[in-house]
Amino acid sequence: MTDAADAPVEPVASADRHRPLIGVVIVGAFAAVLAIGLCALPRERAELPAIAREAMTIALPQWGTTEPVNEIVYGSRGFDTFGETFLLLAAVVSVMTLGRQRETRNEYVGEASAGLAEQQRDDPHSRTDSEEGEARQAEEREQDDSSTTDQESREPEAAPDDADDDPLGQPAPERAAGMTVIVRVAARTAAVPLSVAAIYLAAWGYSPGGGFPAGAALAGVILLLYTALGHRAVGKVVRPTVLEPLELFGAAAIIAVGVIGLLRRGSLFANWVRLAEPETIRSGGTLQLFSAGELIEVGTGLTIAIFALLGTEHDWTPDESGGDQSSDGSDRSDGSDGSDASQPSGGHRQGGGS
Amino acid sequence: MSGHAAELAAVIVLAGLGVAVSFTGALGILRMPDVYTRIQCSSKIITMGALPLLIALVVAQGPMTTYGSRALIVAGLLVIVNPAASHALARAAYKTGVPMWRGAVADEPRQRRNTPTEEGKPESQEER
Structure with a gap:
């Protein structure tokens, strides 16, 4: 079993001379940055900057909170946080705009395979004798005649629920959802x-x-569950009809907190809630409302952005334009010059737009 | 006084153990020949490198303090998540055909795939 007849190629053949050099440079640069940062740390008895002293002074009497950082972030510099939050919202909107699909979707990923599984469950014979199945197969045959005509191998089947049904010895790719x-x-x-x-x-x-960190951590949890359990496990929550209204609700809540402060106290994000006992969940007045809106906004916003990016890979009809382009392009670029080879891409663009 | 000294000694020993194991793990990641042996080193950094450091923090600060309790939570999460992450990495590497080191002596999934009844088919239920 130790013979090297079919053993794969050794990944690292020789110890490269440049690797230690790069390592020394990177480690040295990191150490220098660390040393500079350590030296630049303020001394224990150093004077606090003016904004920090201001925050320390007003945090407890004005806001009823013992955390001056939260007072700065959601209180006296609330407009700054407001700007950051709506920058994130703008970024999420641009990701969704750039990564949007041709057809409206209920889920970000895996809807095609889920629909296929459901179709097979409801109507097991639909694929073999329906008009649509024949049309699809004819279309595939038309696109690449070179591939095998074995119908069973081409028949798409629903991916298994989890990787336990997919033994390790079988080759990639792993098609299981979980x-x-x-x-x-x-x-x-x-x-x-x-x-x-x-x-x-x-x-x-x-x-x-x-x-903000709480929302990021929640998005991480959702991503962890999606990675481990698959899209079917999180599909009830991670879908545009749930996440997008939630995110806009968070954004609207932040605006409302600020505007009510402006109307009732004369400045944006001023506290307008009666202060609760310090060191309780409700302490901090509107800081907690702002923070809760931020949690919703950031958690849903990051999730939407991540899943919009993940969903761009899963094309609804991958056999339509993608296969067309590759087969046409390879055919024509083989036999003729470059000007001819540029034509199929133009034609593909037209086909994709219609 | 002696209790305090013993506590300090325990902290130093635990922290030293953690740093030493982390160092050998980092060395292993640089020196090991393929992905699978490197994964073994990287998971060792967590289980035997980070855990002693966190336990040292718990010993120094007390388990029910601000730092100690969070160190315990992080340690528990690391113990759960790290083996799963290493497992998923190794499985993905094997599935995508990342080559093993030439000197590797065992490839059990491949042996199980090649030896059973039918030549091309993987074994189904009986060997599991």
């Missing part, structure tokens, strides 16, 4: 404390944290 039982159990177990920690970061507003 990963193996080890990953699924670990992700399920870890998701609970992680989401509690995320909520805690926002809810305990009188200690370090806040809505």
Whole structure:
């Protein structure tokens, strides 16, 4: 079993001379940055900057919170955070605009395969004898005659639920929606404390944290569950009809908190809630409302952006324009010059637009 | 006083152990010949490198303090997530055909795939 007849090529053949050099340069640069940062740290008794002293002075009497950082982020510099939040919203909107599909979707990923599985469950014989199946097969044959005419191999089938049904010895790609039982159990177990920690970061507003990191942590939990369990597990929540209204609700709540402060107290994001006891969940007045809106906005915004990017790979009808272009392009560029080869791409663009 | 000294000694020993194991793990990632052995080194950095450091923090600060409790939570999460991540990485590497080191002596999935009854087909249920 140790013979090297069919053993794959060794990945690292020789110890390259430049690797230690690059390592030394990178490690040296990192050490220099670290040393500069350490030297630039303020001394223990150094004077605080003016904004920090201001925040320390007004955090407890004006806002009823013991966390001056949250007072700065959601209080006296609330307009700054407001700008950041709506920059994120603008970025999410641009990602969705650039990555949008030709047809409206209910889910970001996996809708095609899910629909296929459902169709097979409801009507097992539909694929073999329906008009659509024949038309699709004829279309495929038309597109590439060179491939095998074995119908069973080309018949698309629904991906298995998880990787346990897909033994390790079989070649890639792994088509299962979820990963193996080890990953699924670990992700399920870890998701609970992680989401509690995320909520805690926002809810305990009188200690370090806040809505922004909490929202990022929640988006991470959703991504973890999607990676481990597959799109079918998170599909009920991670869909545009749920996430997009939620995100806009978070944004509207932030605007409302600011505008009510402007109307009732004379400045944007001024506190207009009666202060609760310090060191409780409700302490901090409107800081907590702002933070909660931020949690919703950031959590849903990051999730939408990530899944919009993930969904761009899954084309609704991959056999239409993609296969057309590759087969045409390869055919014509083989036999003729470059000017001819540029034509199919133009034709493809027209076909895709119509 | 002696209890304090013992606590300090435990902290130093645990932190030293963690740093030493992390160093050998980093060395292993640089020196090991293929992905699968490197994954083994990287997971060792977490389980035997980061955990002693976190336990040292718990010993130094007390388990129910601000730092100690969070160190315990992080340690628990690492113990759960790190093996799963290593498993998923190794499985993905094997599925996509990342080559093994030439000196590797065992490739059990390939042996199981090649030896059973039918030549091309993978074994189904009986060997699992």
